[in-house]
Structures are given as C-alpha cells and as structure tokens.
Amino acid sequence: MLDIRRVSSFADYFVICTAQTERQMKALADDIDEKLGKAGVTPLRSEGAPDSGWVLLDFGDVVVHVLSPLQREFYHLERVWSDGIPVVRIQ
Numbered sequence: 001m002l003d004i005r006r007v008s009s010f011a012d013y014f015v016i017c018t019a020q021t022e023r024q025m026k027a028l029a030d031d032i033d034e035k036l037g038k039a040g041v042t043p044l045r046s047e048g049a050p051d052s053g054w055v056l057l058d059f060g061d062v063v064v065h066v067l068s069p070l071q072r073e074f075y076h077l078e079r080v081w082s083d084g085i086p087v088v089r090i091q
Contacts, residue, residue: 002077002084012061018072022050029055029066035036 002014019025029050033043041059048055053068055077065077078086 001087001089002081003087004081004084006085007081007083011058011063013063013087014077015062016063016072016077017064017066018068018069019050019066022068025050025053025055025068029057032057032064032066037052048071058060 002016003012004014005012017028019028029046033046036042036059043057043059045058046056047058053071055066057064057066067075067077078084
C-alpha cells in the first residue's frame with residue numbers, strides 16, 4: 001500500500017497486489033468488493049477484467065490495483081509512484 005496523498009489529487013492510497021491466475025484475480029477483486037460492501041463502502045467505478053491482467057477498483061480515496069505478475073512487472077506502479085510513501089508491504 002502506498003500513501004500518495006502528497007503527490008496525487010485524486011486518491012490518498014494505492015493498494016497494489018498480484019494475483020497468480022485469472023481465477024485468483026477475480027476472487028481477490030470480488031472479495032475486496034464484497035467485504036467493503038458489507039462495511040457500506042462501494043466502488044465509485046471498476047475497470048479491467050481478470051483476462052486483461054489488471055483489475056482496478058476505485059473507492060475514491062483508495063484505489064485498489066489487482067495485477068497479474070506480467071502486468072505488475074510491466075507497469076511497475078511502485079516505480080511510477082515512487083514519490084508515494086510505502087505504508088504496508090506484504091510478500
């Protein structure tokens with residue numbers, strides 16, 4: 001998770017995660033959506049699909065990126081947003 005508040009006007013945090021398969025990507029995105037929905041938080045929009053290698057869930061202040069390993073390596077969001085502050089890193 002990156003704190004991007006000081007470098008972004010559209011969000012406060014990016015959550016960036018990797019899913020190894022399309023099925024895992026769909027399950028992860030669905031679970032995030034379901035759990036936050038139960039807490040009364042719904043995405044403003046979602047984009048992408050597991051077969052594209054990138055699913056984005058925009059919750060306003062928090063944007064969740066679920067990427068395939070190939071897309072994660074190609075786009076390397078941590079490098080693009082390197083002025084953001086890492087908050088949590090789990091491997």
